[in-house]
Amino acid sequence: AASQIPRTEPTLPQGISRSTFNKAISEITQTLGAENVELNDKPAVDNGWYMEHPNTHDMMHVTDADALVASAVVYPSSTAEVQAIVLWANKHRMPIFPISMGRNLGYGGAAPRVRGSIVIDLGKRMSQILSIDPDDYTCLVEPGVSFYALYEAIQAKGYTHIWIDTPDLGGGSVIGNTLDRGVGYTPYGDHWAVHSGLEVVLPTGEIVRTGMGALPGSNTWQSFPYGFGPIQDGLFSQSNLGIVTKMGLALMPNPGGHESFMYAFASPADLAPLIEIIRPLRIANILENVAQVRSAEQTIAVQGRPKTDFYSGPGMLPDEVVAREVAKLPCGPCAWVYYGMAYGPPHIRQYKLDIIHREFTQIPNARRVDPSTIPRDNYFWSRNNIAAGVPDLEELLWCNWTPNGSHVAFSPVSPIRGRDAEALVKLARERRQEYGVEMFPAFCVGLREMHLIVEIVFDKTIPEARTAAMGCLRAMIEDAAALGYGEYRTHLALMDQVASTYSWNDGALMKLNERLKDALDPNGILAAGKSGIWPKRYRGRGWEM
Amino acid sequence: AASQIPRTEPTLPQGISRSTFNKAISEITQTLGAENVELNDKPAVDNGWYMEHPNTHDMMHVTDADALVASAVVYPSSTAEVQAIVLWANKHRMPIFPISMGRNLGYGGAAPRVRGSIVIDLGKRMSQILSIDPDDYTCLVEPGVSFYALYEAIQAKGYTHIWIDTPDLGGGSVIGNTLDRGVGYTPYGDHWAVHSGLEVVLPTGEIVRTGMGALPGSNTWQSFPYGFGPIQDGLFSQSNLGIVTKMGLALMPNPGGHESFMYAFASPADLAPLIEIIRPLRIANILENVAQVRSAEQTIAVQGRPKTDFYSGPGMLPDEVVAREVAKLPCGPCAWVYYGMAYGPPHIRQYKLDIIHREFTQIPNARRVDPSTIPRDNYFWSRNNIAAGVPDLEELLWCNWTPNGSHVAFSPVSPIRGRDAEALVKLARERRQEYGVEMFPAFCVGLREMHLIVEIVFDKTIPEARTAAMGCLRAMIEDAAALGYGEYRTHLALMDQVASTYSWNDGALMKLNERLKDALDPNGILAAGKSGIWPKRYRGRGWEM
Ligand SMILES: Cc1cc2nc3c(=O)[nH]c(=O)nc-3n(C[C@H](O)[C@H](O)[C@H](O)COP(=O)(O)OP(=O)(O)OC[C@H]3O[C@@H](n4cnc5c(N)ncnc54)[C@H](O)[C@@H]3O)c2cc1C
Ligand SMILES: Cc1cc2nc3c(=O)[nH]c(=O)nc-3n(C[C@H](O)[C@H](O)[C@H](O)COP(=O)(O)OP(=O)(O)OC[C@H]3O[C@@H](n4cnc5c(N)ncnc54)[C@H](O)[C@@H]3O)c2cc1C
Structure with a gap:
């Protein structure tokens, strides 16, 4: 098909x-x-x-x-x-x-x-790892270096003291993912925050190096991110102001031990108190990596089986089917599942795990799932890889949910508050109902904020399915903005809409972006419309979607 | 005088x-x-x-x-x-x-x-703390909020669970220090890295809010630093592209315990092996705050007594006077002193302190100085304050070294390598000799790089002393650049020179800075020359120093 x-x-x-x-x-x-x-x-x-x-x-x-x-x-x-x-x-x-x-x-x-x-x-022919520094724990890569390739190069060198951080899928580009401000699941998961030094071709053709790279013969391009004077790096993230040809990145030291843990929470209403418990633990670094709180639906779907295995009606699985199916899985009957990892030697991990257990089990019926009881082919072990910086592809499996399974993401940022989690889930569920789409919500808790990632899965060969997915996304973006939530990243086709929600003071930030765009790309040739930023020659011509 | x-x-x-x-x-x-x-x-x-x-x-x-x-x-x-x-x-x-x-x-x-x-x-009348969020551990401040004021406001609210980070002197502005990429001594010491959200008046008068602040009614301006699309924040650091009127900042959670430690190293030659030991411990976060490695000279000077108390000749103290005087202090006879802090509950601290002790004492004659033997008026306790985020002013004391004591800093960035530490100290000592200035070198080890901070102390009322200080600085900047070291920050009068060392690819970065300056400040009114960036109307007119 x-x-x-x-x-x-x-x-x-x-x-x-x-x-x-x-x-x-x-x-x-x-x-x-x-x-x-x-x-x-x-x-x-x-x-x-x-x-x-x-x-x-x-x-x-x-x-x-x-x-x-x-x-x-x-x-x-x-x-x-x-x-x-x-x-x-x-x-x-x-x-x-x-x-x-x-x-x-x-x-x-x-x-x-x-x-x-x-x-x-860029990736096809510019795919060299230009350096891996085993003392500074840094690397310098070209656009075609994937998380897999970086991981494998480090293994090949026998650098067991060095970890990488990988997003859920390891096949992406380290540079592409970082520029789009992608997220991974070790303590180095905020890739943009750990990058150091860019080489960029500007839209007018000049080649610049940022940070210490601007100093000829510099010895700290990959180890000190700032350089001297203004920091230009941010201009090249989620933007259309330059083409990045090299990027430096800090690598994580092997923490000397790691241990995945998983908790299941019985009721949908457990979400709010769980998020409240997560916040201080995450900020205090007791929870050391991005906290993943996943819905029962996604936990069922990530087995890789199509929806029709469970239910033949339209729309999402009815609650009773979800309850029945999730109960068969290692997590047992539940509404939400928490995946995390503790790092360090055993007694250091135990210190943190004890606190986590004490706090999580304040929620009635919260259950720790003993990893030794989880079959090796369960998705838990995929999360175990990812949280230890080992690239993986299992996450793709929930795309099997529909035939020709495709997905598009709604990714609002919110405070780490129970009431915000509830408001976002409510908003998504209501629009899901209205548009009849299938979606999997998961919370990724950063440090002081969380991203709700709602994956809408659809059959791309059915125009109505695509239209419903888009309609639902547009509605959710609008609902979210009205409540003060904005997306951290979005699909190309939604960039104009998302950008338009960042409209404080009569769109002052977009006016600044346009001023920068016109100064750096006077002919408007580079990635026009990216992040909603149009160069002069396209503006006011109705190119927005 | x-x-x-x-x-x-x-x-x-x-x-x-x-x-x-x-x-x-x-x-x-x-x-x-x-x-x-x-x-x-x-x-x-x-x-x-x-x-x-x-x-x-x-x-x-x-x-x-x-x-x-x-x-x-x-x-x-x-x-x-x-x-x-x-x-x-x-x-x-x-x-x-x-x-x-x-x-x-x-x-x-x-x-x-x-x-x-x-x-x-800005500080005189715009000095409000606009918010302190006790759940998210963030604040929003105006330019006139000093580290002291922020600290005191947090104490006044009884928020013992929240720490701030302070540089060596607590009287500076949180915004001013952060924009200049200042450094403090808790694990939150990289202020720029923990800021979140700016309000900026552009040189043409528009008011923008960066990050999530661009979303009307946003609830994450202080908790998620990036927003959507390009990140403009870096343009307003060490720059002349805007006036920052509000800034958000992450605050540190009280780690549940802290403990200062101090080690003395006997020989000047211990510096290189010490730096090699520090690097992996710092990257692994066993050393959790900026490692301060200070010279015996500065340790003598920070008592606040004038040089003439110890020596009446010209130039720096002769080696034998340094040896005699430092031996009288709690650190005992030594060439370098390490000041650090371990954080967390007792058994967690002990785990780290044991590793540190084992590693540091690999250096012959390295000595841990027992804090219980150190008098309460010793500078050690000032560092103890600062590493726990308690503002302090003691660091000013070494300005008493000369009459009308003033200072100017040379602040190159280098890899955390023994050979780099030696090269920088050698360079500084040679130029010190040549220019007959007094200086105190100290290494501040960030995470993957270190700043050598060389403080030249001089009597500002003596023109020859000023000229010697400037000459020495200019020579050191040039020497350092030739070896691949660049300054992370510099004095107004040296900005043109430092900027000129960041000249890769025919000054490509400065050309980009000038392009940005002309686009955002067409009349060139704002802080012309800051960081070596001159607006069009001043360029080529010999305004550089
Ligand atoms: C099942 C599933 C799970 C996923 N999980 C995650 C996750 O956990 N975390 C996450 O972050 N993402 C996730 N993603 C999204 C995506 O797969 C990754 O972010 C991926 O790394 C992005 O693709 P890429 O690296 O090939 O980047 P690219 O597609 O090459 O680039 C990404 C963007 O950056 C721009 N860009 C790329 N290179 C340059 C350059 N050199 N100069 C200027 N601009 C450039 C491009 O215009 C593009 O908009 C997931 C996707 C799926 C399907
Ligand atoms: C003994 C001693 C020890 C020191 N130790 C340290 C230390 O440990 N760490 C450290 O970082 N520094 C240290 N310093 C340097 C200095 O004291 C601090 O960095 C201090 O915080 C800077 O002054 P300020 O905060 O008042 O900033 P300001 O002087 O107000 O500003 C600093 C710079 O930023 C620019 N700026 C300020 N506000 C704005 C704004 N709102 N918009 C745009 N631009 C702006 C200004 O043009 C100026 O160039 C030390 C100094 C001394 C004398």
Whole structure:
């Protein structure tokens, strides 16, 4: 049931004629070599799977398959070639869109925001680990380095004293994930916070190094993140102000022991008191990694079995089916499951685990699930990997919930408060009901805030399913903003809406973003519309979605 | 022996006639009220002390007293008044320079970079603590909130579960220190890393809120630092791209116990192996706060006694005098002293202290100094305060080393390596010899890098002493850059030089800074020259120092 995008000629960017396009393409082909310029002129089968995903559009498209597509993909091999591409784009006013690996599933995959853009697939040929410093616990990587690749390189060197941090899926790019402010599950889970030093090609083609990298011969580019004077790094995160070609990152020291734990909470009403208990423990670092609080539904779905195994009606599983199915799993009957890890040598872990147990079991019927009773093929062991920085792919399994399973995420940030957790769950459940979508909510508790990640799963080949998913997302974004919650990250197709919720003082921040965009990208060639920021030449022309 | 700046009329900014100046002043006086506009037209006595420092120039000036002075000081009471001042400055092309409290001693104090600027003293009337959240452990402050004030407010509320972090001197501004990327000595010592959310008046007068503050009614401005889209915060640190009127900051949870420790190391040659021992312990968080490794000289000087108490010759104390005097102190005979703190309940502290002891005592003759043997008036207890977030002023005492004691700092960043520590100490000692200055080097070990802070102490009333201090600093900056070390922060008068060392790829980063400056401050009114960044109208006119 793979959907096809019928196409024999590339979808051109608005305002660029076929002859200009062809001329420009032949020019960049001369620069990069024919094998490094690929026209998107074939009917695109979009049933690739995660590790062999298309780089011309979103493998899990929530818009029409043909709405956000590339006209061509180019493969630079060096910073100098990225610079050449950028200069070429300026010359032809050609919209370009960089991806590191394009596995940004749930947020747009490899799709460009502007239809017909040239996608710059940085990862394919720029995939070197430039350094791993075993004394400073840092590395310097190119865009094509995945969490798997970094992990494996460290193992290959025998550096057992060094850990990495990985998000739930290990196939993404360290740079791509970090720039999008992705999150992992060791104490180094806030990737943006532990990056140090960027090399960036600006939209006008200049190459800069931030932080200590601006000092010729610097010996601290990867170990001191700030440098001297203003810090520009933030401008290149979730943005369209530069193409990052190198990034430094701090690596975690092996904590000398680790131990996963899991608690099951019986009632939906346990969420609020649990969140209240989590807050001080998380801030005090007794809970040391991102706290994952998952719904029973997701716990059922992550087995990888389709919904129809459990229920043949429309919409989500009825409560009684959820109760029946979750009861069969190692977590036992419950509404919410907590996954965590304690780090350090045994007596240090025990100190923390005792406090956690004492606090969690204040909730009636809270149950610790003994890991020794959990079968090795259970998802618990996948979380155990991830919280220890071992890349994994099991999380993909809940995409099997529907045929042609795709997903898109709603990711609001909130205080770590019981009442906020309840308000967000209520909001999501109501809209779920209204739009008849299937969704899995999970709370990821950072340090002083939590992200609720609501994954909407849908069959991408059914237009109504896509429309419902989008409608539900748009409604939730609006509901959330009215209550003071904003998204930390969003899908390409929702960026204009999310950006518009950050409107304090008559949109002052967006005006600043636009001022920066116009100063750094006067021709508006780079990733126009990313994060809702449009360059001058596109503004006021109705390009917002 | 206070030096006087003879003056009866304000020193005007270059290019502004006295009549334009007077007209402009009367205009801003109408806006702010006469009591909130102060002309700098009196002979300025610059022997104020730390808590009653002048706000028209640097109390510890290393240039001519009259080189970096304000023509007037204005005192806004609100963000709207800051905005009014900025609009006024644009109208008259008047150079303005914001300070929060102006206690940036060692780096320029309250002085503006451009002679005759209007200093905006934000702290005097904008000094409210807007919130302290006892559940999230965050606060929101205005520029005039000092570390003392924040600490006292928390005590007054009875929030014993909340700690603050303080730099060595508690009288500075939380905002001013954080924007200059100051450092404190609890685990929350990297202030910039724990800030969350800024309110900023841009050089053209718009008011923006960064992070979640851009979402109207946001409930996470102080708990989630990033928001959506590009992160602009870094642009307002060590910069001249905006005036910060509010800032959020994370506060540390009381760790449930703390314990200072001190080790003395016998030989100058112990520095390199000590630094090698510190690195992995610091990265593993066994050493939990900024490691302070201080020289015997500074340990003698911080008693607050003048050099002449110990030695009447010129230059630094001879080695045998250092050896004789340090032997009389609680640390006993030594070349380097380590000050640290362990946090948490007793058995958790002991676990860390045991590892530290085992590792430190691998160095021959390393000695732990038992705190119970240290008199209550010893500086050790001051460090004990600071590492527990209790503001203090004792650190000022080494300024008594010379009459009219002033200081200026050389603050290079380096890897945490024995060979780097040795190279930096060697470099500083050689230049000290050459320039005949007095200096105290101390290493502050962050997480993966260390700052060497070399304090040059001089008598500001002796022009030759100032010239020697400046010459020595300039030579050290150059030496350091040639070896790949760059400063993390510097004195106003040295910003051009330090910025020029960050010259990778033909000064690409400075070109980016200038592009940003011109886009955000087209009239070049705000803190021109700060961090070496000059607006268009000043560039190429030889204003660099
Ligand atoms: C089942 C499932 C679970 C997931 N769990 C997590 C999770 O736990 N944590 C998490 O963070 N994410 C998660 N994701 C989302 C996603 O898979 C990851 O964030 C992934 O790492 C992003 O893809 P990428 O690394 O290939 O980045 P890319 O797709 O290459 O890039 C991401 C974004 O950054 C921009 N960008 C990329 N490279 C550059 C560059 N060099 N210069 C400038 N801009 C650039 C791109 O324009 C794009 O918008 C999950 C997804 C799925 C399907
Ligand atoms: C003995 C001694 C020990 C010291 N120890 C330490 C230490 O341990 N750690 C440390 O960090 N420092 C230390 N210092 C340096 C200094 O005292 C502190 O950093 C102090 O906090 C800075 O002064 P301030 O907070 O009043 O900031 P200010 O002087 O108000 O400002 C500092 C800088 O930031 C800019 N700025 C201030 N406010 C704003 C604003 N609202 N918007 C835009 N720009 C602004 C100013 O232009 C100025 O350049 C020490 C100094 C001495 C004399």
